[in-house]
Every structure is written in C-alpha cells, then in structure tokens.
Amino acid sequence: MEERRTNRTIWIVLGGIAVLLLGCIMGAMAGGLVGYMAGRATARVQPVPPAPIPRQEMPHMPDTLPMYGALIVDVMPDSPAERAGIRPGAIVMAVEDRALDEEYTLVDAVTEYEPGDEIVLHVYREGRREAVQVTLDGHPEFGDDVAWLGVAYRSLSRLPMNPEMPRRFERPG
Numbered sequence: 001m002e003e004r005r006t007n008r009t010i011w012i013v014l015g016g017i018a019v020l021l022l023g024c025i026m027g028a029m030a031g032g033l034v035g036y037m038a039g040r041a042t043a044r045v046q047p048v049p050p051a052p053i054p055r056q057e058m059p060h061m062p063d064t065l066p067m068y069g070a071l072i073v074d075v076m077p078d079s080p081a082e083r084a085g086i087r088p089g090a091i092v093m094a095v096e097d098r099a100l101d102e103e104y105t106l107v108d109a110v111t112e113y114e115p116g117d118e119i120v121l122h123v124y125r126e127g128r129r130e131a132v133q134v135t136l137d138g139h140p141e142f143g144d145d146v147a148w149l150g151v152a153y154r155s156l157s158r159l160p161m162n163p164e165m166p167r168r169f170e171r172p173g
Contacts (some may be wrong), residue, residue: 061078069093069124070106070153079150084134086123087150094122106153110136113147 070092075082077108095109096119113119115138120131138144 021044068099069156070100071156072151072153074152076150076152080134080137080148083151084132085119086121086132086134088126090123091156092121092123093152096120102155102157105155106149106151110147110149115139115144115147117147125151 004094041044071091072081072086072088074088075086092100092106095106098104098109100106100109110119113136115136118133118135120133123130123132134149136149139146139148142148
C-alpha cells in the first residue's frame with residue numbers, strides 16, 4: 001500500500017509539473033501574440049531614403065573612337081602616369097604608334113619596355129586626342145626589371161553594328 005501511495009504521489013507531482021509547463025508555454029504564446037498585435041497597431045512605417053550615389057562623369061565619347069582602347073579607372077599616387085598628367089577617364093588608344101586591340105593590350109605594350117624608357121601614349125581625354133610622353137618606372141611589386149605605368153584600366157571594345165540587327169536605337173527619318 002505504501003508503494004501505491006508513492007506511485008500516486010509521483011504521478012500527482014509529474015502532472016502538476018506538466019500543468020505548470022503547459023501554463024507557462026500558453027502564457028508566453030499569449031503574451032507574445034498580445035505584444036505583436038499591440039506593436040503592429042502602434043508602429044509606423046517610415047521610409048528610409050536611399051543613400052545618394054555619387055555621380056561619376058564618363059568621358060565624352062565621339063563617334064570616331066577606335067575599335068579598342070584602355071579606359072583608365074584609377075591612377076596610382078606618385079606613378080609615371082600621374083606624373084605625366086593621366087587621369088581617370090582617359091582612354092589610351094595606342095602606345096608609341098601601335099594601336100591597342102584584343103591581342104595587344106596596355107599591359108602587353110608596357111611590358112615590352114624597360115624601366116626608365118620614355119614612351120608616348122596616344123590618349124583621348126576631355127574631348128580631344130593627345131600624345132602624352134611618359135617615363136616608365138620599375139614595378140613596386142615585381143622589381144626594377146618590369147616596367148610600370150601605375151594605372152588600373154578596363155578594356156573597351158566597340159563592335160561594329162551588324163546590318164542584320166533591327167535598328168531600334170535610331171530615330172526615324
């Protein structure tokens with residue numbers, strides 16, 4: 001009989017704990033729901049204006065641009081390009097008298113020379129073509145054996161329009 005009483009007491013205690021846990025869970029859910037509804041009713045949505053995007057001026061592009069070039073996007077401080085007056089937005093079209101193209105890039109052209117060599121870059125900037133004389137330095141990372149101009153650039157290529165394509169961008173007549 002004593003054993004039965006102990007079992008009954010254990011079941012009563014376990015039942016009480018289960019009821020308390022269930023009550024806590026239900027209370028938490030009810031409190032969360034009430035808080036959610038109260039917050040939703042009083043919250044006001046305020047739009048956040050987008051951050052301004054700085055405008056970057058692109059160089060004036062004439063209709064007579066060559067089929068390929070190197071658009072200068074960055075000029076390293078105290079580099080040969082900076083000392084020669086090259087600025088972002090300039091387009092290098094040729095080195096000496098050899099035009100840049102898909103097979104002959106600005107990197108290819110510069111690495112044909114030695115540090116200390118003077119070269120002429122044919123550039124398009126500020127609406128006009130110019131010849132700019134540059135004295136190359138040794139590369140800061142690869143040593144004095146490798147010529148360095150000190151620019152970051154993107155290759156530009158202008159593909160001729162296929163006559164079979166619809167002329168959507170031309171004004172009629």
